[in-house]
Amino acid sequence: MTEPDGRSRYVDRFLTFIDAIVAIAITLLVLPLVDLTTDYKGSAVELVREHAPELLAFALSFFVIFRFWKAQHRILRDVVDLDGPMTQTLTLWAFTVVFLPFPTALASSSPSEQTSTRALYVGTMAVSAGALALLAWLVARNPALRAGAASEPKQAMTTFVIFVVALVLTVAIPRTGYYPLLLLFLTGRVVALWHRHKRNTGT
Template sequence: MVYHRGFDRVVNFSDAVVAIAATLLILPLVDNATPDQGQNAFALLLDHSDELWAFVLTFAVICRLWVVQHGIFRTLVGYTTPLLAVNFLWLISVVFLPFPSNLIAKGSQEFPGSASIYVGTIALATGATMLTRIIVRRTPELEVEEERGSVPVGHAVITFVLMLAAFALSFTPVGLFSLVALFLERPVTRAASSFRR
């Protein structure tokens, strides 16, 4: 059953949760913003470059996850119970992301496995996005009439498979660099489209 009433609240709630998660990323940097006597701001930034890098990377990841989710939800006029459940799964992965981000900022020597938790959390989010696309494809009345069938599923499946590969690689010495696998997303999608034709 498709629910139309209250759909705006679902979207607004999701946006608020993402905004809070993105805001939480800065807190470790704020805690470190106490320079030693005579230390300038640039030296302080250099001392905390790992935390700064983790902040920028994770902020970009959260923004990317939101843009993809927004692209799906902008075509919708309602929701179903399965869609709501999958959206909550997506939200919990986004909200959890600041935790492994803080771990990778502290370094893999201090917290072994932190890269795997980080990549695994992103894989969970992309898996939830894939399920969202499948639900929308199977329930066309969720979309505005002129957009029906416009949400592609194949692209989401490819992204999820690449994220699973990145997750597997994150347990090796490659660690966080396993996310480079995502650069294969466009070539693999193009190759899959050509093969289908």
């Protein structure tokens, strides 16, 4: 990400700190997988087969955190300063990223039928997506804090809505497990339909 001219040192240091938080959170995700290899006597294929849920939970959480990180960078691409609400919202988002390894560990070690585990896991992601949606809205409504045009908040808001829908489905219909999270792959299509509707209606 190219830094905009005029960005304050405070913003640079704060965003560097956020990047470090994300890097540590992703590292924490893999530590339980490293522990699986301790004193394991079987083959690599057997290890993967026996611990497939843990590996899938790691892959999903890594994908989600990386996607959130990219979205955060896109939202703040042209920001040169942060006000109180933006700083607080970004801090909340960072907290959800740090917390995510905990429900990830629960999701990989608990049966998928446990509603509370699914609610905590998907709910943490939904709160994280909600924080990014709020951040995108705050950036869009504060042109004095930007060096250029704001990133459209539609994508962040769409992602948040999809996470909420996934949370409702995985809790209300237990047999769906974590499959409602696959709805995330529809984010781009939903945003495209939104833009097409606006063009057709002229709004």
